[in-house]
Amino acid sequence: MTTEVRVPTLGESVTEATVATWFKKPGDSVAVDEMLCELETDKVTVEVPSPVSGKLADIVAQEGDTVGVDALLANIAPAGEAGSETVEERPSAKKADDKAAAAASASGTEVKVMVPTLGESVSEATVATWFKNVGDSVAQDEMLCELETDKVSVEVPSPAAGVLGQILAEEGSTVQAGGQLAVLTSGDGAVKPAAEVPGDTQYDTPPAGNAGPKGDIEDAPSAKKAMAEAGLSRDQVSGSGRDGRVMKSDVSAAVSAAKSAPAPAAAPASAQRAPSPAEDAAREERVKMTRLRQTIAKRLKDAQNTAAMLTTYNEVDMTEVMSLRNTYKDQFEKKHGVRLGFMSFFTKACVHALKEVPEVNSEIDGTDVVYKNFVHMGIAAGTPQGLVVPVIRDVDQKSFAEIENEIGEKGKRARDGKLSMAEMQGGTFTISNGGVYGSLMSSPILNPPQSGILGMHKIQDRPMVINGKIEIRPMMYLALSYDHRVVDGKGAVTFLVRVKDALEDPRRLLMDL
The missing domain is CATH 2.40.50.100 (RNA polymerase II/Efflux pump adaptor protein, barrel-sandwich hybrid domain)
Structure with missing residues (x-):
């Protein structure tokens, strides 16, 4: 007798969900409480465990289907019985097995x-x-x-x-x-397929461009594709991979070297002509956006379309922070094993300001405003694949050393592409540092569903009037982008002023002023 697997209660006011992922296939054995699938609602993600042990007989609601509360998801048969559709019985699975067996x-x-x-x-x-x-x-x-x-x-x-x-x-x-x-x-x-068996005349000559310095070295497929698009032959590219294998980065380096080589003498002006559109197209490079870049583009545009986004600016004199850092950086590194940077000062200053202006640390959920009584700080980091935002959880409870250590560790793993999904979720406020790239002024875009993001910029010496005298001071522009639906102008300006005050007199952070 089969056991039905149904959609559990999804929460107050939530009546339907989408089947996101099935972790099991028909015919798979399952244990009691083993996760069968994952459902997504507009608020939370819900995992559905198996109510009994046995074999997954069939799946009624496929991935992407919308299901209501108590709707039938699947059936589980006792372990000794065959389900209505097992892996061996499915035509697609049988076809795949036949192909694999032939190879x-x-x-x-x-x-x-x-x-x-x-x-x-x-x-x-x-x-x-x-x-x-x-x-x-x-x-x-x-x-x-x-x-x-x-x-x-x-x-x-x-x-x-x-x-x-x-x-x-x-x-x-x-x-x-x-x-x-x-x-x-x-x-x-x-064994290798017939393509590599001696005597098969169809493959006596290896395909051009596939072999590296040795006949048995295969270049990366992405590198072969890039060489074909760039019009480069295999002997024009030096491989940096194992055993001389050419990687995609090697092709990019070869293309850059070719572009930087001295150009031939220009033809007389009378002999020059405007290139045709076809010739221009031949010199273009079309690269499909990665899934990460597509998601970044979608989320940023959604933020602009959804939130009533506004940006307010101020500037901060970094003299005191820089002096404090220079005084204690060697002792700090010797004791804690991590360098003292500016990000921990800005993180602490934001935590201080968020306590006074809690709406900046909130989010809108339908017709409710959800105030966060904790701070999970997102620190935006640029990587070769695109912008990611690792989250430092409960940063309001961490010391300067703990913050610096976690920022450094997560930043390195972000650049290496080693961050997990969990480490990039749940942030309540974000700091973006465009100053490391030389940005003097920008308007950061919100990271939904957050209501605020602080943009840091380049520190630049500028003449300032101090006590009636002109002095050269290291100044930085600050930008706070916020969701005007939940944060009023007064709150946004107050937040930015509190950050400015804490950085210009870091003793305020110690005395909670």
Whole structure:
């Protein structure tokens, strides 16, 4: 007898949800309380556990479906019974197994390469690059491919040693969490496909551009594609990868070197002509936006469309902060093992101001204003893949050393693409430092659903009137963008003045003034 899995109670005033991710497939064994799927509402994410142990017989509500409270999601059959639709019975699964069997040796063992867990609320990814081709030998834990989500890049290692028998998801295709990427043939029976068997005249000559310095070295697929687009031959690019393998960054370096090379003497003006549109198009480069860049673009535009966003400005004299830092930075680093920067001062100053102007640390939820009695500070960080915002939780309870240490550690992992989804969620206020890139003035865009973001800028010596005399002072412009629906102008200006006062006299932070 099967057991029904139904949508649980979703919370007050919430009547429906969307099926985000199934963690199990029909035919999979499940234990009691093991997570079957994840539902998303407009407020929270809800995980649905298995009410009994057994086998997932069938899935009634597919990913992307909208379901109401108590709607039927799936059926679970006792462990000893076959479900209404198992993996072996599904035509698509059988077809995939037949293809994999054709690519593998009869004596080898098939190993499925699956999409790993992508993080909380992330249900799909795009296959960015395959590092191996069908027929290549792979070692256990060797990287097979790289996936891109709207937040981070995920590398997929080989679950076993063997030969890559089949690629089921090509570069550029979208895959679901828990989906299958490829099939490996492991064990002593693993053989390469006929393409590499001597005597097959169809493949006696290897394809041009695939081999590196040695015949058995395969360049990265993204690098081969980039070489073709740039019109470069293999011998024009030096590989920096393992065993001389050419990576995409090597192609970019070769293209830059070619552009910086001395140009030939210009033709006489009478011989020059305007390039045609077709010639201009040939010199353009079209690159598909990554999922991370698409998500950044969407979220920033949504923030502008949703919030009544306004920015107010002020300037701060950094003399006292710089003096304090120079006085104690060596002792600070010696004791705490981390350098004393400016970000901890700004973080502390913002925490001080948020306590006085709590609406800046709030968010709008429908017709309610939710005030946060804690501060989870987002610190915007630029990475090669785009802007990310790691969150330092309960920063109002942390010391200068703890803040500096966590900012440094999270910033490094952000640049390496190693941040988890959980580390970039739940922020209540954000600081963005455009000054590190030389920005003198900007209007930062809100990070929804937050109601405030502080923009820091370049410190620049400027003449200022101090006690009736002109002095040169290190000045910085500050910008607070805020949601005018919940934060009034008075509150925004007060917040920025409190930040300014705390930075110009850091003793205020110690005395809570």
